[in-house]
Amino acid sequence: xxxxxxxxxxxxxxxxxxxxxxxxxxxxTDLQFKHMLHARILRSPHPHAIVKRIDTSDAEKLPGIKAFxxxxxxxxxxxxxxxxxxxxxxxxxxxTDSIVRFVxxxxxxxxxxxxxxxxxxxxxxxxxYEVLKAIHTAExxxxxxxxxxxxxxxxxxxxxxxxxHVDKGFESSDIVVENTYHTPRQKHACLxxxxxxxxxxxxxxxxxxxxxxxxxHWSKHYLSExxxxxxxxxxxIKPFTGGAFGGRCGLIHxxxxxxxxxxxxxxxxxxxxxxxQEDFLATEGRHPxxxxxxxxxxxxxxxxxxxxxxxxxxxxxxTHYIGVMADxxxxxxxxxxxxxxxxxxxxxxxxxxxxxAMRGYGNPQMNFAQESQMDMIAHALQMDPMExxxxxxxxxxxxxPVLKEEILSNGLEQCxxxxxxSCKWKEKxxxxxSSNVLRKGIGLSIMxxxxxxxxxxxxxxxxxxxxxxxxxxxxxxxxxxxxxGSRTVLAQVAAEILGIDFKxxxxxDTDTDITPLDCGTHGSRQAYCGxxxxxxxxxxxxxxILDYASKELNTDEGGLIMASGVICDPSDPAKKITLKHLMxxxxxxxxxxxxxxxxxxxxxxxxxxxxxxxVFAEVEVNMETGCIKILKLTSAYDVGxxxxxxxxxxxxxxxxxxxxGFALTEKTVFEKSHVMxxxxxxYRLLRSCDVPKVDxxxxxxxxxxxPFGAKGIGxxxxxxxxxxIANAVYHAAGIRLTDLNMSPENVLRxxxxxx
Amino acid sequence: xxxxxxxxxxxxxxxxxxxxxxPNERLIDTLRNQLSLTGTKEGCxxxxxxxxxxxxxxxxxxxxxxxxxxxxxxHILTIEGLQNAGKLxxxxxxxxxxxxxxxxxxxxxxxxxxxxxxxxNPDPDEETVKECISNNLCRCTGYENPVKxxxxxxxxxxxxxxxx
Numbered sequence: 054x055x056x057x058x059x060x061x062x063x064x065x066x067x068x069x070x071x072x073x074x075x076x077x078x079x080x081x082t083d084l085q086f087k088h089m090l091h092a093r094i095l096r097s098p099h100p101h102a103i104v105k106r107i108d109t110s111d112a113e114k115l116p117g118i119k120a121f122x123x124x125x126x127x128x129x130x131x132x133x134x135x136x137x138x139x140x141x142x143x144x145x146x147x148x149t150d151s152i153v154r155f156v157x158x159x160x161x162x163x164x165x166x167x168x169x170x171x172x173x174x175x176x177x178x179x180x181x182y183e184v185l186k187a188i189h190t191a192e193x194x195x196x197x198x199x200x201x202x203x204x205x206x207x208x209x210x211x212x213x214x215x216x217x218h219v220d221k222g223f224e225s226s227d228i229v230v231e232n233t234y235h236t237p238r239q240k241h242a243c244l245x246x247x248x249x250x251x252x253x254x255x256x257x258x259x260x261x262x263x264x265x266x267x268x269x270h271w272s273k274h275y276l277s278e279x280x281x282x283x284x285x286x287x288x289x290i291k292p293f294t295g296g297a298f299g300g301r302c303g304l305i306h307x308x309x310x311x312x313x314x315x316x317x318x319x320x321x322x323x324x325x326x327x328x329x330q331e332d333f334l335a336t337e338g339r340h341p342x343x344x345x346x347x348x349x350x351x352x353x354x355x356x357x358x359x360x361x362x363x364x365x366x367x368x369x370x371x372t373h374y375i376g377v378m379a380d381x382x383x384x385x386x387x388x389x390x391x392x393x394x395x396x397x398x399x400x401x402x403x404x405x406x407x408x409x410a411m412r413g414y415g416n417p418q419m420n421f422a423q424e425s426q427m428d429m430i431a432h433a434l435q436m437d438p439m440e441x442x443x444x445x446x447x448x449x450x451x452x453x454p455v456l457k458e459e460i461l462s463n464g465l466e467q468c469x470x471x472x473x474x475s476c477k478w479k480e481k482x483x484x485x486x487s488s489n490v491l492r493k494g495i496g497l498s499i500m501x502x503x504x505x506x507x508x509x510x511x512x513x514x515x516x517x518x519x520x521x522x523x524x525x526x527x528x529x530x531x532x533x534x535x536x537x538g539s540r541t542v543l544a545q546v547a548a549e550i551l552g553i554d555f556k557x558x559x560x561x562d563t564d565t566d567i568t569p570l571d572c573g574t575h576g577s578r579q580a581y582c583g584x585x586x587x588x589x590x591x592x593x594x595x596x597x598i599l600d601y602a603s604k605e606l607n608t609d610e611g612g613l614i615m616a617s618g619v620i621c622d623p624s625d626p627a628k629k630i631t632l633k634h635l636m637x638x639x640x641x642x643x644x645x646x647x648x649x650x651x652x653x654x655x656x657x658x659x660x661x662x663x664x665x666x667x668v669f670a671e672v673e674v675n676m677e678t679g680c681i682k683i684l685k686l687t688s689a690y691d692v693g694x695x696x697x698x699x700x701x702x703x704x705x706x707x708x709x710x711x712x713x714g715f716a717l718t719e720k721t722v723f724e725k726s727h728v729m730x731x732x733x734x735x736y737r738l739l740r741s742c743d744v745p746k747v748d749x750x751x752x753x754x755x756x757x758x759x760p761f762g763a764k765g766i767g768x769x770x771x772x773x774x775x776x777x778i779a780n781a782v783y784h785a786a787g788i789r790l791t792d793l794n795m796s797p798e799n800v801l802r803x804x805x806x807x808x
Numbered sequence: 809x810x811x812x813x814x815x816x817x818x819x820x821x822x823x824x825x826x827x828x829x830x831p832n833e834r835l836i837d838t839l840r841n842q843l844s845l846t847g848t849k850e851g852c853x854x855x856x857x858x859x860x861x862x863x864x865x866x867x868x869x870x871x872x873x874x875x876x877x878x879x880x881x882x883h884i885l886t887i888e889g890l891q892n893a894g895k896l897x898x899x900x901x902x903x904x905x906x907x908x909x910x911x912x913x914x915x916x917x918x919x920x921x922x923x924x925x926x927x928x929n930p931d932p933d934e935e936t937v938k939e940c941i942s943n944n945l946c947r948c949t950g951y952e953n954p955v956k957x958x959x960x961x962x963x964x965x966x967x968x969x970x971x972x
Binding site for chain 1: 840844845846847848849850851852853854856857859886887888890891896900901903904905907909910911912913914915916919938939941942943944945946947948949950951952953954955
């Protein structure tokens, strides 16, 4: 049996909740400073053009216009922090030139006394363009040899991997399933639009930027390179952030660098806020992918070969395309024990808005293809899809072929069993209750997602704990909380180890001046990687406390216990002292000592453990209208250990609904390279009336390397929703949807009711 | 003050204020910029996301779609005006206890929509609550917990009406 924990495993309320329900929480959009200027960006109307000349003369005459920063002088960021490793790589991270590469690419930023005057100025700028031929699709990027979006051409990245011998694998297959899948550009659509910052440059060379970034420390690195400043001259402060989902995974294209240049020119704070339309048009989205997959299985249901070809569209730039493609490989090859596996990935540039990191990071696209294939194989073999999964998934004790690490925890079997029991899989699978028009069905899918990025990327985590003289503690961490609740969970971890209440832990603001190096929030890593750093620092602090207490109590520290703010020797009731008295003595009373316990930890996580999940989707397909109604999701996820169960459920439920959006309604529509739906009226998010019941189920497999056994959850809850829905639609209506979204038009086309 | 600015009076969170606003000024800008009531959020500026929902004469309205001059003489309640004597309003505490808050950006609008509903219908059923916040987008929670938060708040206020 586990020991009893009092702080972790309980659903404490979030530590920043009161600010959020009272309106006191200050988001970047709320910040106001004295003498602050406002800035906006003039954006390209062309998908591909050379900017020959920018005439600002009329705008300059407007009173209140203070500065301009053009694309000729502002570097764009082209890569992620993998490229910070050496000076040569760093050079490849930035690009300053005169070319605009998508509709919305920044041409000129203007700073002025108020937004009204800046908007007036925008209309007075005259730009002379030499329009170039544009690439509208990933296929065109490969065939239009005369058009080159970047100097190295249109291919951003390619990778080939083969495990075993795929062609031989197909020879030994009894059945082969072969399909091509298409997935669209999904937007993060966090409620606080992506793209607000305030940059404040002082003449002493110090640049402070308030930005809702997921990666405060890496953003500091990028900015220091872009602005030619040393790292200790740049300070990033992350205010409250209105959601991120990968959309703030680095600097925002045009935002922080242009604002910083404007601030350096004016020596005044400069605030820039993108509108919702700019968020849709000119910030990163999920990579659209075309995935060809050929899968072979024996008649007893063993998958023996998989051949995967992916064409991914990074848009005009894109910072994360290498990592996203790498995740397609690692999640695909890692989930199932397939002896013969070939993976060919290619990422191309097009003259469209950039793709980047988004919740799931390549996995939702890959999983949609992989889990649709599995469903078809199960159908062909007349096997329960659950049984097919159970036969083929990689269990704990097996080696992950990409990470080359042993899988130490995998609760997938319990996810499937508990999920199936909860949704009554067997009964519903056998006898779908259907009318002629409304057909009900149920489908399932599974997924693996990595926690953090240990050894795949520079992925540091750090924490500092300082014990106060009243027995409370301060935790300094740059583990950026975008709303998921990491600050609360990290306080729980620290409190558990220090034997105090989590409310007695103050978690610092995220400010690179006071918080030590941390990779930030990506890869579902904060409970695990952040938790490990906090755990290590707290264990050290606890040891210091016990050492001092043993001297004060004149007893052996090995026998002391710490709980509820009291340190005592259980064998001698007289020997006890409160943490408050002990720390007061240490810091203030004992004037020979006057010392505070300050302990830090910094380093990389020992592993990149996979977390797992099974989703059961129940749907109703209207055979006349083509509408798919989701009746219920049952989502069971193995999170190692739920440090805060209600927050874990919040991730599962919210991720599930975002996954339904990816499956059914969320799609950026293009007319050539122009985005046709840059707003919530035409880009359809699910609303309260649209959402089904989600039944979140937590499975705890106790990851041995994790803090109290925890691993990730944030991204995974979205990953396998679309595939479960596709499989349920097949069960209901006998049609196989290989292209997202599963719109009524797509359904009717497959039902042969539309051309 | 500009030449064509207009004088309006609004009761904001219990206090009458006289303000000078330009004819095309949106109420959200008056609240956020003139009065520093930044609890009211802007998410889309076109009435689609509900983040700027406030109560105007006890009804939920979108502050991005109302001109300040239209609010002349009106009673405005924003998220900042809900707490009373340092105590959270039941709908605020219910959002905390039902885990209805994640990033918190949609929260003020969601709470104000729920507050107006309970004013009009002290005993709403789940479908009514869902319909009430169907104009409030939330990207984090999936709506289930905000619905629970509003239901719980209605229950508390029915039992102890003086809170409201």
